[in-house]
Amino acid sequence: MNFEDLFEVTGSEVECEEAPFVAERSVQAVQRRRFSFDCVPYSQEPAIQNVSEAEVLKRLDVLQGLQKDYINRLAIIETALKENVPDKSEVQAQSKLLRECRVIGARTHQAISRITGDMEDEEYLDLASKLPMSSIEHLATVEEKLKNRASADVMMRLLVKARGVKGTVDGVLRTLLHDDLARDYDLEGRKGKKSLISLKCVDIVFDVFAEKPKQSVLDYIRRYVALSHNRHKQKLCKLKKKVVLSVNN
Template structure:
């Protein structure tokens, strides 16, 4: 419930920023793009499954492809676009193939179809390598965050004693 409150609180600033950018560039305000921007990056599996259900609608699928292609224009890196789609905490629950009891990211059409369609110039093998590397880097970032937090907690405990 707290997560939903945070998302709804984020929708207002995102919509304002989107409106401002659209006025500067002369584009029309697209409510669907604003909705997509407010749901991403995905933080848990539940919203990811909800997005998968929404992607069955052709209009939402087209909007998501447009959103991802706009992110690709900013950065032509699979890793950077993936970071806009999923948080490091979410990717810690996943890997590309679904091994070791983790969720398979390749089964999500957002990752396997939409991102692949956006980065298909180099072929599926290259895309898969880039996805695996990006997920590995995400896992490393999460572990580093946990390590830093544990070190900070140890330091604060030693200063108290």
């Protein structure tokens, strides 16, 4: 079939032939249908507004002025931060000095008490009676007391005294915590254990050994935890042996 037989252009109308669907083995009739098209003129883009070179330069000058202003403000903020924020090494040195002063103060108080024969105050006797702590209840009571600075100073005096007798981190911690309580704790609180270094009473141990590097004290505490768990296991084994012997007898 020729393409011209299907389409005819007449004015603004286009004629085409359509073959509608008919039943099987029937003759397909060709019908003509007219379609109307409205021609819309092509819309041109709006003309770009002409800006003079002087206006462009003026706007650039404004932007450069704002940029310089922002740079000056950032420089002022940066200078203020450098002046107000101390160096990390300086903060660590000041913290170490503060801890050493607290230890010296506790030792001085202890020496004066021995010389004058003054009796310890009620707070001192109350905290001393709870050491070594063997239950969660005692530990919770002491931790609540240590929120008070006066009680924290009393605990410092107790642990400084313990260091004078025991001499080691392990000895001070054994004065502070019983193995029955320490079994539930780990250094960082792993494997279902509670964190030991999160306790306020253990934080005072760092102050007692302020002259030692913090990492060194952490290593001693980690060693104490391992030895404490081992001592508790040995205690349970001995207890089981006693029970078995008593049953057999």
